Amino acid sequence: MTGKPTSFVLGRAEVARRPGSPVTPAASSLSGLPPRSQVDIVRTAHRELRNPDEYVREIARLWREAQQSFLAIGRYLVQAKQKLPHGEFQRMVEASLPFGRQTAYELRMIAEAVDKGRIPELKLPQSASVAYQLATLKPEDLAAADQDGLVRSDLRRPEIIAWKRERLRRSAGANHEALARRRARLAEIIQRHEEELEKARRELADLEEALGGKVIIEGMAEEQG
Missing domain, CATH: 1.20.5 (Single alpha-helices involved in coiled-coils or other helix-helix interfaces)
Structure with a gap:
């Protein structure tokens, strides 16, 4: 691609790998924002890519991060349901979280399926909705799905x-x-x-x-x- 190089903000993973990297103008302009907002903007920043392989790599990386996020959220939901007093978990979900009861339930089911060994974490589908489809199968159906090659990370x-x-x-x-x-x-x-x-x-x-x-x-x- 020709023309003037386009400046970009490094994603969070790149920043972590390059602690000595200078702060870019775009990043320095965030100094007046709350810390949470700075992180969000860094995460969603993008740069110009050059070929299909680069697009595939970057999109796949972000997709893996999304998978890690929904699994971590599910684990926190499981923990909260176990530790919070009776009724407080439900009130928290309905009043304070950015999603509803059904989504909270689905994420919990996914986390429990992984942590109880029903679905290996490395084989967990990268989409929460697809992971939920596997997580809620009966044991005999899940075993059959695994035998048929459906328990894998790229399942659609x-x-x-x-x-x-x-x-x-x-x-x-x-x-x-x-x-x-x-x-x-x-x-x-x-x-x-x-x-x-x-x-x-x-x-x-x-x-x-x-x-x-x-x-x-x-x-x-x-x-x-």
Whole structure:
């Protein structure tokens, strides 16, 4: 790319790696802002890139940072729920956090899935919504997803949604077959018992005739006229 070089502010990771780097004009102009605002602006600053490889590297780095952030948030939420007095956690989420109850729940589920060893941290999807899809699978479904190669960091939402639908379809098909087999088995049992009952009725009629014409109806004996 030609033209006058564009000045840029180093991201937080670059600043950490270069403690001796001079402060840029853009960074020095932040001196009047609160410390939190300075960090936010440094994190969101960008520089001119030159080729696809650089774009991929930078975007992937930021995406990894996003993954680390939602996992850390989830861990703090788990900790807060465990340590805060009853009712205070819910009030904190509803009144003070920048997201609602559902998001807080999803982030907690992700953190618990990682920290309980259900999903290896290195294989955690880089999107919170995708990670949640994995984190909430039943143990047998998660094992199947892992076997099918879905427990990985670059998993995309359409993949896991399609996999869950197909597994549900197969499960419904297998369940239908099991129900059909059970129905056939019950029909066989009923037919066998009906045949045995009919045989018992004929034998009973023969016994009644041999005993002098007494008829037994529903357990009560009556003399025939």
